[in-house]
Amino acid sequence: MKDKIKAVALFSGGLDSILAVKLIQEQGIEVRGVNFKTPFFGLDKTFAAIKNLDIDLEIIDITQELLEILRNPKHGFGKNMNPCIDCHALMFKKAGEYMTKIGASFILSGEVLGERPMSQNRNSLNIIERESGFEGRILRPLSALLLAETIPEKEGLVERNKLLDISGRSRKRQMELAAKMGIEDYPSPAGGCKLTEPAFSKRLRDLFTQESFSLEEIELLKLGRHFRLSRDIKLVVGRNKEENEQLLIFFQDEDFLFKAKNLKGPVSLLKKRSKVNNELIDKSCRITARYCDRNEEE
Numbered sequence: 237m238k239d240k241i242k243a244v245a246l247f248s249g250g251l252d253s254i255l256a257v258k259l260i261q262e263q264g265i266e267v268r269g270v271n272f273k274t275p276f277f278g279l280d281k282t283f284a285a286i287k288n289l290d291i292d293l294e295i296i297d298i299t300q301e302l303l304e305i306l307r308n309p310k311h312g313f314g315k316n317m318n319p320c321i322d323c324h325a326l327m328f329k330k331a332g333e334y335m336t337k338i339g340a341s342f343i344l345s346g347e348v349l350g351e352r353p354m355s356q357n358r359n360s361l362n363i364i365e366r367e368s369g370f371e372g373r374i375l376r377p378l379s380a381l382l383l384a385e386t387i388p389e390k391e392g393l394v395e396r397n398k399l400l401d402i403s404g405r406s407r408k409r410q411m412e413l414a415a416k417m418g419i420e421d422y423p424s425p426a427g428g429c430k431l432t433e434p435a436f437s438k439r440l441r442d443l444f445t446q447e448s449f450s451l452e453e454i455e456l457l458k459l460g461r462h463f464r465l466s467r468d469i470k471l472v473v474g475r476n477k478e479e480n481e482q483l484l485i486f487f488q489d490e491d492f493l494f495k496a497k498n499l500k501g502p503v504s505l506l507k508k509r510s511k512v513n514n515e516l517i518d519k520s521c522r523i524t525a526r527y528c529d530r531n532e533e534e
Contacts, residue, residue, distance in 0.1 A: 242340035242341060244267075244331050245267050245345065246269075246344070249286070249423065250423060251407070251411075252348055253345065254288075256346035256376070257289055265394070267344070268292050274299050275451060275455060277428050277429045277430065298330060306431075316437035319431075322367070325368050328374060329370070331370075342387065346377075347361065347378070348376075348410075349376075350404045373386065375394060375399075378410070379402055380399035382401050446509075452486065456472060459483060460472040465519060471505070471506045472505045473503075491505060494524040496524065501524065501525070501528030504524040
């Protein structure tokens with residue numbers, strides 16, 4: 237009996253990746269999904285989407301490799317601290333390694349030609365494919381008819397005439413296809429990657445000025461207002477009740493916590509890397525007090 241053809245899908249949980257998987261499944265091909273764990277984007281959307289698809293999902297942690305890329309990306313950054321081309325090439329490389337491990341024949345993704353200006357133009361797609369090490373094995377079902385024929389198409393594993401020619405930023409055709417396939421529950425389009433956010437990128441650049449840092453410190457960048465008090469000491473001020481509670485979780489024995497005694501206001505966390513003097517403590521108190529509600533005096 238002939239073995240069933242298998243493919244590995246880069247699966248974000250967005251509509252494009254859902255449609256790409258469905259198009260390949262409709263050709264009788266078994267699809268395994270991969271997603272990637274980093275501090276910069278989450279998996280919530282992915283887990284919600286796989287409930288309606290017959291695929292297993294492999295989670296691959298690429299945190300350390302991505303941190304190395306962020307120090308000096310070969311193909312540069314986008315508008316913020318997002319090395320999209322290098323990051324996508326890394327994802328395809330990892331997906332290709334998984335493809336080899338499970339004996340699959342090709343990789344697929346929901347990328348659409350021209351949908352994202354930096355990483356989904358024709359030149360970028362070609363660079364990503366070359367850098368991944370799996371040139372010719374990457375199929376993009378939604379835009380396949382606009383791109384060069386891939387190895388799985390040439391080998392007859394995939395019927396090219398059942399693939400699509402979608403391009404551009406409009407999602408009209410994707411939404412029409414979703415309705416035709418009976419797909420109703422899918423997330424609205426959103427960036428999702430913290431590296432594309434200006435405020436987060438500014439904080440991350442600041443963190444990269446330190447000789448070393450922990451993954452916990454990257455998570456802390458997502459909270460509060462940040463104040464660099466000295467070369468190696470930072471104060472983080474909570475903006476609401478939820479953030480105040482989260483800052484308490486990040487507190488460690490050598491850190492300092494600040495909270496006004498008789499005023500409603502924030503919790504502030506001072507992360508200690510070196511000796512904290514009275515001047516820095518006084519400055520932290522004044523910053524914390526600045527964000528207190530003085531109409532709530534008891």
